[in-house]
Amino acid sequence: MNNIFKFSFGILSTLAFAWLAFVVGANLQYGDLSPESQILEDDGSRPPDAELFPKDMSGIAKQGAEEYLSLGCVTCHTQQVRLFTKKGPNGNRVIEAGIDIERGWGKRASMARDYVLQDHVMLGNTRVGPDLANFGMNENDQNWLHQHLFEPQSLVPDSICPPSPFLYEVSDQPKDGTISVLPPVGSSGDENKTRYIIPSIRANRIVAYLRALKQDYELPESPFVETDEKTIETNTTVIEGIPDWVNYPASPKALADISEQMSAGKEVYTKIGPGGGGCVTCHQPTGLGVPLAFPPLAASDWVKGDKDRLIKISLFGLMGEIEVNGVNYNGVMTAPGIPPGSLTDQQIADVLTFVRNSWGNSASAVSPAEVAEIRDSIKDRAPMQMWTAAELSSHSKQVQ
């Protein structure tokens, strides 16, 4: 300890061991990973003419990565889908319900191979915002992305994703090629004005990058994982003979009929964005609504009862005084969907099936055909004209 040279040698060698492992060792193990085909032959060789993944990003998307980096988006967004394994009953490793995958952040675990072609790998370590590793898989519409980048609060209530107005040219008149942005959700007064924006080249790069973020192919070490909770727990299959860290199950077949509608419906219910229903913003993830403002869907007779009535309000909305579970509400629900009234027959059938069978509700499924029939029967109704409770009860009598 007294000789500074011996001392330095000692403390530097402890560091050198770690360096050998994490830098030299890891580099030897997987430093030469390269794109691979989605599946391999039984003998481990690559099928001839197979397409290789991951693919390189386009030039503009790569520039977008630089912009994304320079704005520090990585402080809140990770780009890695995790999947955990645990010891199974037979000493094998089986996967646990993958939270990231259930949240819809990807179809499988991210692997080192997914990143080999990226110049800036931004795995991140904090999720204040959702994971973006597969954000491009949502096929978000370009305008939505620009609106979100310009001002997330105009789309998502109370979002804390930082607005980037400095990437846009803003005017208050629509012009050629402008994108309209609504005022922040829930704002009022003077701010209540639509803005029209023109993206700068930097904004276009970022949007191209976000759309290019997808791990939508399978890799030999990481096949897709089924997302339904039940299937993950019960139908886990285990591949033996490959190292622990690549041991993920093959995809089990999805459960039949209603579970498909349930998961599609859940998506409509929770998705806040074009093509979604956004019911969750008002009726809450718990289905309990918000006292005095938004009525509950859980245990509601409106939900569990008459399908016709339910379909009608899902098509045109509802206003005026109503009674749900013995409590009076007097609110306004414009035709659900983003934009309003845009839900398809299939989506309405799915979301209604979902609300009729969640939070303790249990009622028959709704089919797209039933929705189509009702839509047809009231096709003369003025667009966006909301129902009132009184009108609904007289209406159903008239029809009978």
Added chain:
Amino acid sequence: MKETPEQVIDRSAKIVVSFFVASAGLWLLAAALLAYVAAAKLTDPFFLSSYEFFTYGKIKIAQANAFVYGWGGNSIFAVTLWIIARLSQVEIRGRILLLFSGVIWNMAISFGLLGILDGHMNSHEMLEMPTIVWPALFISYAIFAFLALVIHRSRKNPNTIAPQWFILASLIWFPALFLIAWNGLEINPARGTLPSVLSLWFGQSLIWLWLTPMALGAAYYIIPSIIGKAIDKYYLAIFGFWCIAALAPWSVVHHLEGGPVPMWIPAVGTVMSIAMIFPIAVASTNFHATAFRDIGKVWNNLPLRFVIFGTISYTLSSYIGVIFSLPDVAKLTQFSIINEFHFNQRVYGFFSMIIFGMVYHMLPKITGKEIGKSAKSFHFWTSAFGVLILLLAYLIGGLTHGVLAQQTSLDWSSSVITSVQPYFKITKYAFVILGLSQLVFVINVWKVIFPNPFAALFESDIEKKEKTA
């Protein structure tokens, strides 16, 4: 009046150490301001949102760098020099060169931070400053480290003691870590997720092998010297030291649990993190068994009170860190704001508190001026209170964040983040308290370093009154 050898050393330290302490103080204020802005942006995303310069991601990263390199770096320079000179019983030499390296260091960080805010950020943890400032940082540190080692080599007593081991190790580890990272990230960059592993390793090791040993060394120095008794169970210290040296570089990678890297990396990290309970226990026994022989002194002596707050915080935070490295817990909280808890706990609750104590201990000796008792005490209580609130908010908020994120039925923005929102609010207020507290610290320090030109006026005023009375 003849000067004692200590006074000669202190006089040789006066300008250099004062320079480093004064600049450390300025960085501390800068970091406090940035921390407040970042926290305010989490509660109100429209706060300053129309300026690209102030976008959240940039502010957040600039804050961490200003805190670690600006405040941490400068205060390490100051404390290292003084303790090494005192323990070697020789004067500080090469003062011009030391000042020169300090100026370069501070300029490099200023440019680096401006670079970050201007959009030239790197993607490597704790190396986000643009690559062009790294050589300047490295060279200025190398000059400083070399001169500090020269002082150490000319020491009067050939036998070394615990504070010297820890401080010298921190002195040598930082450039070594830096070279490893620089080589692996810039000179021979690897592809894919390898640089991410390396930069995570660097960022965490920086805290474990640069800030931590430095603060531990300072604690080993100051506790016995104020209490006036030898360290209890001193023979354990060497074991604790080598445990940290051997385990810490391995343990930091547990943050990659479940990530796209070979599974052995986080697994090794977890095992080594658990083994870290030994060195933590050693340091904690050494410090607290010694200090608590004389509780009265800990309470009444302000520098010591700061240091003991730091060591207790070290013990607690390290044990909490071990718990959060267990795979089952890590799965829940790995990506939550618990990371902020760990960072602030180490860098603020532990490192900075010990440095505050050290500065209050050495400045009066160096400058020959006392710092007002109530001002110091105000600084202590606001700091202690602010840190406690901050850490509690991050801890509870982090658990909430982690647990709710697992509830896949909860919508991300409207349920998960909304539930964490109150904790963001609390941290915002905590940063206000801490900012105030740091302002008092800087005023305290600057007042003794830079003699107040108006002091003479006030003094004569008082004297006049006394005369008339």
